[in-house]
Amino acid sequence: MMTPLLNICETYKLVAEEEGPFPFPDGTFDLVISSMAFHWINDLPRLLTEIKRVLKPDGCLLFALPGGNTLPELRSSLVLAELERTGGVSTHLGPYIDLSNVGGLLTGTGFKLPTIDVDDIQIGYPNMMVLMEHLGRMGEGNACLNRKERVGLGTFVGAACLYSELYPAEDEEDGGIVASAQIIYGIAWKEHETQQKPLERGTATHKMTDIAVTKTKA
Numbered sequence: 001m002m003t004p005l006l007n008i009c010e011t012y013k014l015v016a017e018e019e020g021p022f023p024f025p026d027g028t029f030d031l032v033i034s035s036m037a038f039h040w041i042n043d044l045p046r047l048l049t050e051i052k053r054v055l056k057p058d059g060c061l062l063f064a065l066p067g068g069n070t071l072p073e074l075r076s077s078l079v080l081a082e083l084e085r086t087g088g089v090s091t092h093l094g095p096y097i098d099l100s101n102v103g104g105l106l107t108g109t110g111f112k113l114p115t116i117d118v119d120d121i122q123i124g125y126p127n128m129m130v131l132m133e134h135l136g137r138m139g140e141g142n143a144c145l146n147r148k149e150r151v152g153l154g155t156f157v158g159a160a161c162l163y164s165e166l167y168p169a170e171d172e173e174d175g176g177i178v179a180s181a182q183i184i185y186g187i188a189w190k191e192h193e194t195q196q197k198p199l200e201r202g203t204a205t206h207k208m209t210d211i212a213v214t215k216t217k218a
Contacts, residue, residue, distance in 0.1 A: 019043050024054045034063040039096055048109040058192035061111065067118060067182035068098035073167040074131065074179065081158035091144040099184055111188035112195055119183045124169045124176050128160040131179050
């Protein structure tokens with residue numbers, strides 16, 4: 001007979017303004033986790049500052065978010081089709097954070113010992129319309145305030161044709177397209193006196209030349 005699992009801790013749902021002050025006192029949590037949500041935040045430095053505030057000393061922030069190299073095929077196909085048909089370009093995909101900026105955001109808001117990793121994933125779809133349907137069902141539509149209210153059918157059809165021509169799925173016998181996604185993973189810590197710290201300038205006991213010397217031929 002299996003015994004029921006004990007509730008280790010209570011859980012509850014809270015609707016809050018993620019870009020305003022959190023309804024928690026300082027030093028409340030040991031761990032804050034965010035999965036694929038940071039790219040919806042307008043003021044990410046302010047959010048990271050709030051997360052750092054509610055973490056306990058030596059508390060951990062663990063997150064994953066889509067990186068700047070996400071859906072480049074869809075973005076370029078829509079841009080080319082819109083240029084051809086309207087002579088201008090509007091936003092079709094939400095902005096994503098570049099990998100090179102993530103470390104600076106963490107250190108700039110006071111987090112310590114940041115570690116960043118990245119996965120580049122490619123997913124096959126029958127065509128661009130199916131891809132966009134999946135994005136809509138995931139809630140990953142275009143949320144930019146300056147987006148067009150409506151994009152013409154000709155632009156969508158042209159973009160779908162360009163997508164199939166420029167980014168075909170190589171391993172699909174019946175055609176299809178490929179969609180790229182970049183997932184950035186990160187971990188960082190709130191400062192604590194027990195954490196590793198760099199030594200003061202001038203305290204080194206060895207020179208770099210004592211460790212490694214590169215010799216070149218004249």
